[in-house]
Amino acid sequence: MVQSEIEAVCALLSSKPRPIGWAERRQRLDEVGSVWPVADDVKLTAVNANGIPGEWSIVPGSNPSRVLMFFHGGGYCSGSIVSHRRLVTEAGRAAGVRTLAIGYRLAPEYAFPAAYDDVLTAWRFLRDQNIPAAHVAVGGDSAGGGLTVALTNRLRDAHEELPGCAWLISPWTDLTMSGSTVVTKDAVDPLIHKKYLNELADAYLPAGIDRKDPRVSPLYADLKGFPPTLIQVGSAETLLDDATRFAAVAGAADVRVTLEIWPKMIHAWPLWNAHLASGRRALASAGAFIRQHL
16 A cells, blocks of 8 residues: 555656756646645634734644644745645644644755845744744654754754754755765655756855755754754655754754654655655654644
8 A cells, every 4th residue: 555655656756757947846746735625614714913914723622722734845946825724734733733834945046045045034923923832843744854853953952942853854965965865865856966066056055055064954953952852854764864864963962853764755755745645654653743842
């Protein structure tokens, strides 16, 4: 069953190959991410988060005083509130919390530090709602996972209160692409390949920014004092090493870190939770983790 379900998702993705232009790529990710709409009981509310587009979601029975703030993936160049709406809303259901999805600015039109600054602006907006930092989980997939770590480290360096926990799905933590699985998993990963990653990194990073800068490659960050963190990654990902090495760095810094490696799963597989049991189980696990720490 697991194999047939993930094969169906891979078939969906291969039926809509990645186009060349940035606008076309964004449209494609919105389309494949929203093939299955949000559930009927989800209440969505658009919000202006101090100039950054955002969207609240909640389902009946969830606790509005606890919040999951989520940053979508897409290599800093695509992805949106729309593409990740099903993932975010079902994560909120699993955790029993309200969610706030953030539509940060995208490269190459808005290169670093635009997204880096936008997520801080969104955090400030959320804190202005009188929600304690300890009642907020911050999460993201792929590039959104990188932004999650970057924001949390920025808050720590400024001696500000940190979120109660962090949730990273298939995080892109190393823009130098030095992980061995970028090569060894290339043949099994249907989505993410080194040439594509280099293209994204070139679009996101202005000239003169070192790819090992911890603000863009959190694998090289000092993680001392980082909150409890759940990392979920698939075994069929070229970015598997980005997750496992980051978990090791976090553990060495005395971070309470939980690493889940899901067999046969592809990059950001919980996106397709509507028709993928492993996606639903991953969200259930993340929901339990968030409830525990908020």
